[in-house]
Amino acid sequence: MSWRELLPPWLVIVAGLTGIVLLCVSTKDVPVAPLRTKYGIVLDAGPSSTILFLYQWTTTKVNKTGVISGCSSCPVQGLGVSSYSDSPQKAGKSLEPCLNWAQNEIPAEQHSQTPLFLGATASMRQLNLTHPILSDGLLAALTVALKSSPFNFQGAQILPSPEEEAFNWVAVNYVLENFFKYDWQGQLVPSGKGMAGVLSVGETSTQLTSQLEEENQAPKEGVRLQLYGQMHNVHTRQCPCHGTNQLHRRLLSMLIQEQRSAKTVSHPCWPLSYSRAVQWQSVHAGPCAVSGDTWDTPGPKEVFNITGSSNPTACMRLVQSLLNSSSSCSFFQHSLSNVPKPLRTKVLVISEAMDFMREAVPTPDLGQAVKRLCGMSTKEMGHRSSGWTLGYLLSLTNTIPQDSPSVLKGIEPGVWSLLLILFVVLLTGSFMRISYRVMVKENTLSNRNSSVFDDN
Structure with missing residues (x-):
């Protein structure tokens, strides 16, 4: 058998060995972050109404804290939960339409992994002070209703005022991209900006929430929050009767x-x-x-x-x-030695009027916005509010385990390219050689047949 006849099988053998070498070259594990969307539900049980907020985020985190990318809401029909103090079961019943709505919005396979939390604020805090037995009965009824849902129930509680304001502070600074920002390549990087203080004008009181200068000056009523790899000491100064x-x-x-x-x-x-x-x-x-x-x-x-x-x-x-006339409620009297000093910072005012003015007047001129708002009739005005739910869920993502990334095997790009080229060349050469031998054999048979017919 000539070398020409042995060449094709040898080429195939070499090509196969090259493929085996490709599989044996040292590799490294390359993690691939999962892109599955996760969901979280927070019920804001406010003084006049309850709203279900549905948030979503990818499983990718920044220094262990989630990056929330979407939000939708479902207003619960009826008054606030504190109005059901005489009939607690009706309070739980009122949540069912919005809980059913959330079940349709979230894929069924993720229901059991979706955290669900209810936080009651000002009116329930007041009810708990005056009639604690009634407030306990309401929370128990709400707990029964929420536990019957398919979601991962985290609890129903009366949110202390310092925590509510701290979560407000988190939400404001998150929206302002003070924790991190997206660079021109779309990557998340530290923002390098300071944190904004929040002056929250509520219905019954006004609060100023800010980050303190030093950790050791955090008062007992302060809140410590771990967000995006950093600890924040947040303090709220109350001004009652100024809502x-x-x-x-x-x-x-x-x-x-x-x-x-x-x-x-x-x-x-x-x-x-x-x-x-x-x-x-x-x-x-x-x-x-x-x-x-x-x-x-x-x-x-x-x-x-x-x-x-x-x-x-x-x-x-x-x-x-x-x-x-209310000198006792001055937020900026730093002469008192026992008052924690906030960081020098910009202050963002949160109130229903401020939210409305941002839409009514697209300029930073607050005076012009006030004049525009005060010149409107009742038909031109809308209802807007700011909530603490975003800040709460951002803090909660620290405790939600991140999905384990999938792993792919990889080799160095240069080695992989060289072996791939060699493998392709050998396969192509083998194919061409085999095709050539087939053509030669067919020509030989054709010539023999022709000679037979000529002899006849």
């Missing part, structure tokens, strides 16, 4: 006493065309009522007709006079 509702009441009290002789009381902070009958006892009552404002106090049942005049200059003057 929107309380300031509204104090403004009404002042205006009524100033304009008591008039048939209609003009309110510069209310929008045009808005009017309402107000009873004196609904304005001048409760723990935040200011006594001794005037010598001529109206009777409890006396009713006044309040009409909006929409005068931003007069409104700001009235509000300023109220704030100036």
Whole structure:
């Protein structure tokens, strides 16, 4: 047998050996991060309503903390959970439509892995102070309802005010990309920016939340949060009786006493065309009522007709006079040695009005935004609110295990390319050689057949 006949099988053998060598070359494990989406559910049981927030994020984390990329919500029909104190079972029943909605939004195979948490805020904190047995019954009924869902129930609790404000602080700084940012290549890198303080104007009180300068000055009521590989000491300073509702009441009290002789009381902070009958006892009552404002106090049942005049200059003057009269609630008196000093920082104000003004006036001019808002009628105004739920879930992702990445075998690019080229060349050469031998054999047979026919 000639060497030409032996060449094809030898080429095939060499090609096979090359393939085996490719498999035997030293390799290394190359982890591939999973891209599966995870979900989390947080129920914000606020004073006037409950909202279910559904968040989603990929399993990729930044220094052990998740990067939340999506959010949708389902408002629960009815009033806040504290209004069900006489019938706790109805409170749990009211959550069912939104829980069913969440089941349809989340893939069934991930229901058992989706954390579910309910946090009750201001009204439930108040109910717990005045009627703890009723608040405990409500939480128990909510717990039963949430445990019956297919999700991973984390608990239902009354959220302490410092924690609520701390989670608000986390959410604000997350949205502002103060923890990290995306570079021009789309990679997550440290932002290098400082953390913003948050002035949160609630219904009954106002809070200033900021990060403290040093760890050793964190007070007992402070909150320590581990986020994106760093520890943050967050402290909230409370200013009771300075929320929107309380300031509204104090403004009404002042205006009524100033304009008591008039048939209609003009309110510069209310929008045009808005009017309402107000009873004196609904304005001048409760723990935040200011006594001794005037010598001529109206009777409890006396009713006044309040009409909006929409005068931003007069409104700001009235509000300023109220704030100036409350020196005990100054957030920036650093002369006191026992008051923790926050970092020098920008302060972001959170309130329903501020959220609305950001949409109504796309400029950073707050004064212009105030004038724009105060010049609107009631039909032009909407309802917006800011929540703590995003900050809570970001903190929770620290405790959620990250999926183990899948592993691929890999070799150095240069070695892999060289062996691949050799393998391809040998296979191509073997194929061409075999094809050539087949063609030669067919030509030989054809020539023999031709000669046979010629002899005949």
